[in-house]
Amino acid sequence: MPSTPDTATPPSRPLRKLGFLTIGLFDEADPRPGHEATLELIELGERLGLDSAWLRHRHLQHGISSPVAVLAAATQRTRRIALGTAVTPLGWENPLRLAEDLATVDVLSGGRLNPGVSVGPPVHWEDVKDSLYPDTADAEDFGYGRVSRLLDLVAGGPASRFSGTQGIEVFSDRVQPRSPGLRDRLWYxxxxxxxxxxxxxxxxxxxxxxxxxxxxxxxxxxxxxAVQLSHIRAFRAAHPLGEAARVSHGLVVVPTDGASPAQRARYEEYARQRLPRTRSPQGPARLLFAPDLVGPSEELAERLTSLASFREVDEVAFALPFTFAKEDHEQILTDFATRLGPLLGWRPAG
Incomplete structure (x- = not known):
């Protein structure tokens, strides 16, 4: 492994937690190797001392459609690293059933699950609604109420009007199993x-x-x-914990220290092709994209710490480019842990 650098000045708020986000691509004709590669990447992250691994949902695509199921497998192959979803779109979920799944995986992990969620109607709603909600599509609410239901159920709120014994079976009016710390580890x-x-x-x-x-x-x-900074400050201003409220920063960051010349050229071309979308807001929703950051770790550390929004946080989950190969992801994670992280004031877990 490359030696730990000591030449850069760490940010004013040293990075406390360093993680990564992946989509888990797979071949439709042979999906197992892709899922296995994702699990091996999480194992590598733990060996490198990274703090968290996050999976993104991809419904009806060739990316992981059930991160909670994959993370259940990851709980049995890791012991320390936090495991998250970034994010689960709740329009596809029943909050009660999801609460049961999340609590089960959290128990299996020993309290390491960090579920991230979002709201809004499912992508391609008109095309999927008859399969997803054949009888209730017009009545479904895809707003914040869906998150509120999940929060309440995870926290132990009532899920049924009945509890007690029926015959030889015992029923609870709360989600089982109970995982009391899980509510504090839910992300939006x-x-x-x-x-x-x-x-x-x-x-x-x-x-x-x-x-x-x-x-x-x-x-x-x-x-x-500036836009992202305003979001972070608005969040903390509204949060009971104020400045202590947890925020995780997540840009696409690709260090090239350990990359081959061919890898570096491919990474730079990837970022170049995606750069035009960052120059102005995109679409009716006026979505604004950050440029992908590619280069040596010392350069990346300077660019990151120049961002006011980055200086407001001490946790990150850098997104891995989804189309890169397994060996690319392994090189990037290794550079995160041995080069970029230490430049940002981070130290590996354990």
Whole structure:
């Protein structure tokens, strides 16, 4: 492994937790190797001392459709690393059933699960609604109420009007199994001021990413960093814990220290092709994308610590480019742990 660097000045708020996010791509004709590669990547992250591994949902695509199931497997192959979803779109979920699954995996993990959720109708709603909600599509509420139900159920709120014994079976009126610390480890994936404030009011944790909403229609050239900073500050202003409320920063960051010349060229081309979308808000929702950061760790550390939003946090979950190969991800994680992380003031767990 490369030696630990000591030449860069760490940020004013040293990085306390360093994690990664992956989509878990697989071959439709042979899906097992892709899922296995994701589990092996999580194992590598733990060996390197990284603090967290996060999986993203991809329904009806060739990416992991059931992160909770994959993380259940990961609980049996790891012992320390935190395991998260970033994020579970609740429009696809029944909050009661999801609460049972989350509590079960949290118990299996020994209290390491960090579920991240979001709201809104499912992608391609008109095409999937007859399969997803054949009898109730017009009545479904995809707003914050769905998150509130999940929070209440995970916290031990009533799930049934009946409890007691029926014949030889015993029934609970609360979700089983109970995992009391899980409520404090629920995250909201927010990209707007409204969602950031709401998550703070609920006492959740906040996941930020490389996508935010540029909500001022008169601003033709919004600054991504300024928008993201406003979300973080609005969240903490609304949160009972104030400045101590947890926020995880999540940009696409690709260190090239341990990369081969061919890998470096491919990484730089990937970022170049995606750069045009960062120059102005995209689509009716005015989504604003952050540029992907590619380069040597010393350069990346300088660019990250120049961001006001990054200086507000001490946790990150850097997103791995989804189309990269397994060996690329392994090199990137190794550089996170041995080069970039230490430059940001982070130290490996254990």
């Amino acid at each position: 994936g927010g990209g707007s001021l409204r969602s950031a404030r709401w998550a703070g009011e609920q006492g959740m944790n906040l996941l930020t990413s490389s996508v935010v909403k540029a909500e001022d229609p008169d601003d033709d050239a919004p600054d991504f960093d």
